[in-house]
Amino acid sequence: MSEKETPVPSNFIRKIISEDLRNNKNDGRVHTRFPPEPNGYLHIGHAKSICLNFGLAAEYQGNCNLRFDDTNPEKEDTEYVESIKANVRWLGFDWQENEYFASDYFDKLYQFALDLISQGKAYVDSLSAEDIREYRGTLTSPGKPSPYRDRSVEENLSLFEQMRDGKIEEGSAVLRAKIDMASPNINMRDPVIYRIRKARHHRTADKWCIYPMYDFTHCLSDAIEGITHSVCTLEFEDHRALYDWVIDNLDTPSRPYQYEFARLNLDYTVLSKRKLIELVREGHVNGWDDPRMPTIAGIRRRGFTPASIRDFCNRIGVTKSDTRIDISVLENTLREDLDKRAPRAMAVLKPLKVVIENYPESEDEELDAANHPQNPDMGKRKVPFSRVIYIEQDDFMEDAPKKFFRLSLGREVRLRYAYFITCTEVIKNEQDEVIELRCTYDPATKGGNAPDGRKVKGTIHWVSEAHAVKAEVRLYDRLYTEANPEQGGRDSREVLNPASVEILSGALLEPSLALAKVEDHFQFERLGYFCADSKDWDSDKPVFNRAVTLRDTWGKMNR
Numbered sequence: 393m394s395e396k397e398t399p400v401p402s403n404f405i406r407k408i409i410s411e412d413l414r415n416n417k418n419d420g421r422v423h424t425r426f427p428p429e430p431n432g433y434l435h436i437g438h439a440k441s442i443c444l445n446f447g448l449a450a451e452y453q454g455n456c457n458l459r460f461d462d463t464n465p466e467k468e469d470t471e472y473v474e475s476i477k478a479n480v481r482w483l484g485f486d487w488q489e490n491e492y493f494a495s496d497y498f499d500k501l502y503q504f505a506l507d508l509i510s511q512g513k514a515y516v517d518s519l520s521a522e523d524i525r526e527y528r529g530t531l532t533s534p535g536k537p538s539p540y541r542d543r544s545v546e547e548n549l550s551l552f553e554q555m556r557d558g559k560i561e562e563g564s565a566v567l568r569a570k571i572d573m574a575s576p577n578i579n580m581r582d583p584v585i586y587r588i589r590k591a592r593h594h595r596t597a598d599k600w601c602i603y604p605m606y607d608f609t610h611c612l613s614d615a616i617e618g619i620t621h622s623v624c625t626l627e628f629e630d631h632r633a634l635y636d637w638v639i640d641n642l643d644t645p646s647r648p649y650q651y652e653f654a655r656l657n658l659d660y661t662v663l664s665k666r667k668l669i670e671l672v673r674e675g676h677v678n679g680w681d682d683p684r685m686p687t688i689a690g691i692r693r694r695g696f697t698p699a700s701i702r703d704f705c706n707r708i709g710v711t712k713s714d715t716r717i718d719i720s721v722l723e724n725t726l727r728e729d730l731d732k733r734a735p736r737a738m739a740v741l742k743p744l745k746v747v748i749e750n751y752p753e754s755e756d757e758e759l760d761a762a763n764h765p766q767n768p769d770m771g772k773r774k775v776p777f778s779r780v781i782y783i784e785q786d787d788f789m790e791d792a793p794k795k796f797f798r799l800s801l802g803r804e805v806r807l808r809y810a811y812f813i814t815c816t817e818v819i820k821n822e823q824d825e826v827i828e829l830r831c832t833y834d835p836a837t838k839g840g841n842a843p844d845g846r847k848v849k850g851t852i853h854w855v856s857e858a859h860a861v862k863a864e865v866r867l868y869d870r871l872y873t874e875a876n877p878e879q880g881g882r883d884s885r886e887v888l889n890p891a892s893v894e895i896l897s898g899a900l901l902e903p904s905l906a907l908a909k910v911e912d913h914f915q916f917e918r919l920g921y922f923c924a925d926s927k928d929w930d931s932d933k934p935v936f937n938r939a940v941t942l943r944d945t946w947g948k949m950n951r
């Protein structure tokens with residue numbers, strides 16, 4: 393991690409760990425884990441959890457495990473496992489040899505379940521799923537015991553074995569912990585800890601047809617791995633009593649503790665794998681790595697850098713209160729990172745032809761351009777100039793107000809790194825649209841300054857027609873039109889932004905950009921930070937994504 397990033401601010405979890413270390417709890421060890429379920433692609437919310445867990449391990453010279461919580465065979469896949477690993481690595485974290493799968497513990501978990509049954513603390517329930525729900529009661533009324541609750545240990549052991557052997561139909565029996573049907577915490581009303589699923593698992597294949605539930609698996613996996621601080625999001629707060637109950641009622645190799653923090657919520661964004669899957673399956677976006685997606689794959693392709701994501705996670709901090717983060721916080725960390733690192737270049741997104749009438753027809757020349765205005769170490773490059781150039785359509789206005797500091801009829805502007813030009817004539821088509829400008833240039837202003845000291849108000853970018861490289865440039869906007877797409881339980885698909893991407897297929901680039909490599913970043917002068925697309929890039933037709941505008945103008949100008 394570079395020293396440029398924001399120092400990690402303290403938070404309540406760090407305070408707990410420091411206190412534990414002072415008391416020599418866990419023999420002074422700190423061991424965390426990041427436990428994704430491989431049922432989808434990771435998103436920026438997961439990045440918060442990754443930075444927190446790996447960050448804590450690094451800060452306290454501990455370890456952080458990467459553990460795949462793979463107990464739902466129908467939803468999980470090795471494709472997701474591979475993408476999760478690639479995402480964590482890309483973010484800059486290394487789990488070394490500490491890669492685990494909950495499915496590696498299926499034998500041990502089965503033994504733990506037998507132990508609970510033998511202690512009379514678990515039973516096989518033959519109620520239907522619907523009845524179990526009904527018997528569970530509500531927040532205001534206690535549950536009532538299942539008629540199967542008092543089966544003998546022998547009967548339970550035999551039934552559980554039959555479940556494992558595939559002799560009982562899916563949905564006809566479950567294993568439940570025997571805790572307290574009147575508990576005010578519904579999670580403690582005899583939670584289901586094993587269910588039958590006659591489905592093939594991506595790692596254990598057909599070995600098992602019973603699968604342990606999250607609340608049983610997670611705490612025991614933590615205990616098996618010697619996790620000291622099991623950090624998760626607030627929705628598991630009410631599950632902590634069950635976490636502790638399972639650990640306290642079994643002879644586990646270690647005693648982990650669970651701590652909860654608030655999940656990341658980001659404006660104009662939905663962070664839930666299930667909702668993101670919908671967007672992909674229903675074709676609202678072009679796949680998991682669509683640059684509009686909040687997935688790690690998407691924001692990477694959009695042009696976010698690992699350093700900017702880590703910095704973002706540090707800045708938002710770790711608390712116990714649910715808040716929504718303004719998207720400008722994320723975009724600003726990227727601007728700050730790329731402002732320092734991204735070489736500058738010129739590109740014209742919506743070209744308007746300019747003929748410089750007093751520039752010799754058969755000539756061209758190369759002008760010096762700095763790759764970074766504040767950092768001479770990044771060097772210079774040559775930019776070709778000739779009689780016909782293109783400027784941005786927006787940089788010309790025929791009858792311009794006084795405050796318009798770009799080009800207009802009769803006014804003079806500076807062409808970046810080149811000359812002063814004055815517009816002398818405007819050519820229009822039959823629809824009265826400006827299609828070409830005629831200009832003159834002042835050869836004495838080469839490099840951008842007039843020897844007589846005269847000033848111009850504006851500097852605009854340009855590309856020489858004869859040397860330009862044609863490219864596709866994609867500009868992105870928010871995926872949703874509402875800051876909280878799910879407000880009041882609304883289906884977020886109702887507020888998808890119909891104009892979340894604008895594809896400009898006739899953009900023109902200065903020739904040096906044709907040599908860009910996939911995922912290279914540039915500041916296109918005056919336009920924003922752009923990233924060479926990793927999927928559709930073609931040496932004949934470069935494709936750039938705008939990662940972020942130069943300034944936070946969204947909302948004011950809508951782009």
Ligand code: ATP
Nearest residue numbers: 427428429437438440441624625655656663664665
């Ligand atoms: P989703 O709701 O998006 O499907 P999940 O919680 O089901 O997410 P998991 O794969 O179980 O996904 O998550 C792995 C870890 O990432 C968990 O510890 C979870 O608490 C954490 N996590 C998930 N979403 C967020 C978020 N928005 N902010 C912070 N941490 C998160």
Ligand code: MG
Nearest residue numbers: 428429461606
């Ligand atoms: Mg989950």
